[in-house]
Amino acid sequence: MHTDRQEPDRIQDDVPHPAERPDPPREDGEEERAYGVEPEFVEEVVERLHAGRRDELRAELDTLHPADIADLIEQLGHDDRESLIGVLRPDFDGEVLSYLNPDLREEIVELFEPKELAAAVAELDTDDAVDVIEDLDEDTRREVLENLPAADRALVQENLTYDEYTAGRLMQRDLVAVPQFWTVGKTIDYVRAATDELPEDFYDIFVVDPMHRVVGAVPLSRLLRQKRSVRIADLVTGEVDTIPATMDQEEVANLFRQYALVSAPVVDAGGRLIGVITVDDVVHIIDEEAEDDIGKLGGVGDTSIYRSVLETSRSRISWLGLNLFTAFAAAGVISLFEATIEQIVALAVLMPITASMGGNAGTQTLTVAVRALATRELSSSNAPRVVGKEVLVGLLNGAVFATLVGAIAATWFEPMIGLVIGCAMVINLFVAGLCGVLIPIGLDRLGVDPAVASSVFLTTMTDVIGFLSFLGLASLLLL
Amino acid sequence: MHTDRQEPDRIQDDVPHPAERPDPPREDGEEERAYGVEPEFVEEVVERLHAGRRDELRAELDTLHPADIADLIEQLGHDDRESLIGVLRPDFDGEVLSYLNPDLREEIVELFEPKELAAAVAELDTDDAVDVIEDLDEDTRREVLENLPAADRALVQENLTYDEYTAGRLMQRDLVAVPQFWTVGKTIDYVRAATDELPEDFYDIFVVDPMHRVVGAVPLSRLLRQKRSVRIADLVTGEVDTIPATMDQEEVANLFRQYALVSAPVVDAGGRLIGVITVDDVVHIIDEEAEDDIGKLGGVGDTSIYRSVLETSRSRISWLGLNLFTAFAAAGVISLFEATIEQIVALAVLMPITASMGGNAGTQTLTVAVRALATRELSSSNAPRVVGKEVLVGLLNGAVFATLVGAIAATWFEPMIGLVIGCAMVINLFVAGLCGVLIPIGLDRLGVDPAVASSVFLTTMTDVIGFLSFLGLASLLLL
Structure with missing residues (x-):
């Protein structure tokens, strides 16, 4: 991890320096960037759009990778985006849609006629086609489906019968499946002959029994190594990880991650092979899930930068509203001690410190716990140990900061105030450590996503305990 | 994204329900879990460890995937872990090490002799071997290297000459490279004959010129489709994305993500092919980078749950220390208004509200901006638009909460206090929106990782402005 870049040079001492030792890494990130579009290129495109040099632009964009065209569309402003789509329209590459940010894609598809x-x-693989079609409004979706070739339509509609965020939605329908009794030679001949029906890229050949149930998988590199006379059934080793079509995409991602898979067969309720999921889809899911966790921990439902002002504002209000409730709970606690504050105004000056330190220490614990729950590293087997550890860390850091803050407060105001704030700090950092790990574990057991709700409960606790312990101790000891 | 699960049922109306419609997804996640080890299994293992039934245990664990053995080790307590390693020791599978959490791996490798x-x-691919060896302390590393077969040692040492977190460290050295003039048939024959020197899994055949520079890549599925007489050079289409060995791993991940790659060739400074990176390594990096961002935003250097209490406590102290500075800055602002608070104690009760709401609104903006910078969606081309949008969102939500909080405060205390807190709220949410996006962009331009430092600057701003605007306006309008 980046934060652990300790002693990167130490290693150099032990190893020979070959003659072709590469150049040292360049310091400026920009120059090494080997993908996507540069800001200068974006400016050039905008200039040509404004100057109406459409044919010239179309010719140049024709040489770009669809991912880069998607990147370009994402970088443009709203109006330029529309005129660029006008330029690309006559011969629009469907792949661009599947590389676009989903929020932006919704805006872009509205610019096209259903037939277009x-x-x-129609050019896309089933999974990518489903990805585009599932977000369309009902009428457009029906029209688009009607205009698809019948075979594609049937496959897309079948995928759509599965719930969103399940393996059934993600799977690619074209795949290579052969019976157990075939040989390597026959399989290769089949692939050579059937090239039109096969997916463009595939990584495994699936071996099926007469009921079309998965018996095993043979990676292409294993197939290629063998003589033509070898039986396919003999190349299958170990159990193959089949994915039920109803499996949640997060579980799919965990499965790929756990066993470093490149592709895996998807089966229906009867165990029949109906599709395949490849790792490139899983990369998207891992990104989405991480984004999701980051967004929820930061109190935003969606980290996309492509939403409108109103949508963005609305999506954040619920979180701020919850936080307002927390803030008033804290204000309620403070109001209990109005009389004390009136006598010692120094308390008003210092009181945010305990609450703020508790909130931050609790967030640290919470971040670790939420992430460990998401990656399944934190389970019922090790939960008691992790809770114990976090409580100890809280007490230890509480002691450290109690000393520090106590000393400062004692110097600034008076010794007894230093003692009060020090004790409050230990109490609050202990509570922060305990709640920081117990709240997400508790929510997880109740079936609530810990990333989304933990933070509010935690800050409520650390605010309330922070003000209560500080002002309460002050009332007891100073008045 | 999960948060957008709108109208998942709407789709069902348009599509036929085939007879083999799958079972609806099960509600309880546990049952669908198709990987890793269950808590019951962990308990069983612990029982057998304590009962000393080692041979029985060893036989059972022999059937497990190395990833699951790693999972099991992660779930055990410290002492049980040691005895389990004792059981596995005689014939330890190196793969287990590469599946282990890196923090825990450091602890586990210490239990082995360098020879073991x-x-x-020695069983591992170069990239996985490097992954294990790079974390060893200097003496152990030297001893392990000395005990490796000479060919492996040379490759591992060469990878170690590249900086940590670069493509050179990640790359797998075994690969399949063929000259341009070969045919499909000759390539297949070569793979069949050279099977011992080839990597276990590979996805592309690389085509090189006589200087060993990469000319192109041929995915195995494309190779397999062609007649034996076709020339390899004719199968290479488009430019191949080569990765300089010095490229940062984050860039590598972005490249794979951008173009949905499965494997990519790594070249030295002279453009010669020296290795290959496959998508399973990239999945790890994407996880690591996401973990890294989550950790930094949450104020923890490392989200691992396997560190000791002391290490964890120490790693979090620097962040809490910075936060202490922020808290004292806020206290300093409050102390300017001691006289005002002494006259109107209600101010002390309400003052945390403005600061807290500003902090939360700012964190929302910050989360989006940091993530968009990390995934390169936020660039100089669209920065002004994004800043404008966030400021508008801040003003809009500021107005909403100003009305709400103002009304509550006016009822609780007096109308003028409601007006003051309302105005302060608009000011602070405007500042939060502005700083929430400008701080990460500014840090990014300065070459500082925005995930790690943005949050402190932001909370300092929202705390200071929150207290200053509320108490300042109160002094002006209420006294």
Whole structure:
């Protein structure tokens, strides 16, 4: 992890320096960037759009990777985006849609006629087509589906029968499946002959029994190594990880991650092979899930920068509203001690410190716990140990900061105030450590996503305990 | 994204329900879990460890995937972990090491003799071997290297000449490279004959010129489709994305993500092919980078749950220390208004509200900006638009909460206090929106990682402005 870049040079001492030792890494990130579009290029495109040099632009964009065209569309402002789509329209590459940010894609697809959209989507693999079609409004979706070739339509509609965020939605329908009794030679001949029906890229050949149930998988590199006479059934080793079509995409990602898979077969309720999920889809899910966790911990439902002001504002209000409740709970605690504060105004000056330190220490624990729950590292087997550890860390750091803050407060105001704030600090950092790990574990057991709700409960606790312990101790000891 | 699960049922109306419609997804996540070890299994293992039934245990664990053995080790307590390693020791599978959490791996490798470790590491691919060896202390590393077979040692040492977190460290050295003039048939024959020197899994055949510079890549599925007489050079389409060995791993991950790659060739400074990076390594990096961002935003250097109490406590102290500075800055602002608070104690009750709301609104903006910078969606081309949007969102939500909080405060205390807190709220949410996006962009331009430092600057701003605007306006309007 980046934060652990300790002694990166130490290693150099032990190893020979070959003649072709590469150049040292360049310091400026920009120059090494080997993908996507540069800001200068974006400016150039905008200039040409404004100057109406459309044919020239179309010719240049024709040489770009669809991912880069998607990147370009993302970088443009709203109006330029529309005129660029106008330029690309006559021969629009459907792949661009599947590389676009989903929020932006919703905006872009509205610029097309359903027929044009169907033509673009027809070029895509089933999983990518489903990805585009599932977000359309009902009418557009129906029209697009009607304009798809019948075979594509059937596959897309079948995928759509599965719930969103399940393996059934993600799977690619084209795949290579052969019976157990085939040989390597026959399999290769089949692939050579059936090239039109096969997916563009595939990594495993699946071996099925007469009921089309998965018996095993043979990676292409294993197939390629063998003589033509070898039986396919003999190449299958170990159990293959089949994915039920109803499995949640987060579980799918965990499965790929756990066993470092490149592709895996998807089966229906009867165990029949119906599709395949490849790792490139899983990369998207891992990104999405991480984004999701980051967004929830930061109190935003969606980390996309492509939403409108109103949508963004609305999506954040619920979180701020909850926080307002917390803030008033804290204000309520303070109001209990109005008389004390009136006598010693120094308390008003110092009181945010305990609450703030508790909130931050609790957030540290919470971040670790939420992430460990998401990656399944924190389980019922090790939960008691982790809770114990976090409580100890809280007490230890509480002691450290109690000394520090106590000394400062004692110097600034008077010794007894230093003692009060020091004790309050230990109490609050202990509570922060305890709640920081117990709240997410508790929510997880109740079936609530710990990333989204933990933080409010935690800050309520650390604010209330922070003010209560500080002002309460002050009332007892100073008045 | 999960937060957008709107109308998941709407789709069902448009599509036929085939007879083999799958079972609805099960509600309880546990049952669907198809990987890793269950808590019951962990308990069983612990029982057998304590009962000394080692042979029985060893036989059972022999059937497990190395990833699951790693999982099991992670779930055990410290002492049980040691005895389990004792059981596994005689014939330890090196793969287990590469699946272990890196923090825990450091603890586990210390239980082995360098010779045993060398034997375990020798089974691994270069990239996984490097991953284990790079974390060893200097003496152990030298001993392990000495005990490796000479060919492996040379490759591992060469990878170690590259900086940590670069492509050179990640790359797998075994690969399949063929000259341009070969045919499909000759390539297949070569793979069949050279099977011992080849990596266990590979996805692309790389085509090189006589100087060993990469000319192109041919995915295995494309190779397999072609007749034996086709020339390899004719199968290479488009430019291949080569990765300089000095490229940062984050850039590598972005490249794979951008173009949905499965494997990519790594080249030295002269453009010669020296290794290959495959997507399973990239999945780890994406996880690590996301973990890194989550950790930094949460104020923890490392989200691992396997560190000791002391290490964990120490790693969090610097962040809490910075936060203490922020808290004292806020206290300093409050102390300017001691006289005002002494006259109107209600101010002390309400003052945390403005600061807290500003902090939360700012964190929302910050989360989005930091993530958009990390995934390169936020660039100089669209920065002004994003800043403008966030400021508008801040003003809009400021107005909403000003009204709400103002009304509550006016009822609780007096109308003028409601007006003061309302105005302060608009000011602070405007500042929060502005700083929430400008601080990470500014840090990014200065070459500082925005995930790690933004949050402190932001809370300092929102605390200071929150207290200053509320208490300042109160002094002006209420006294």
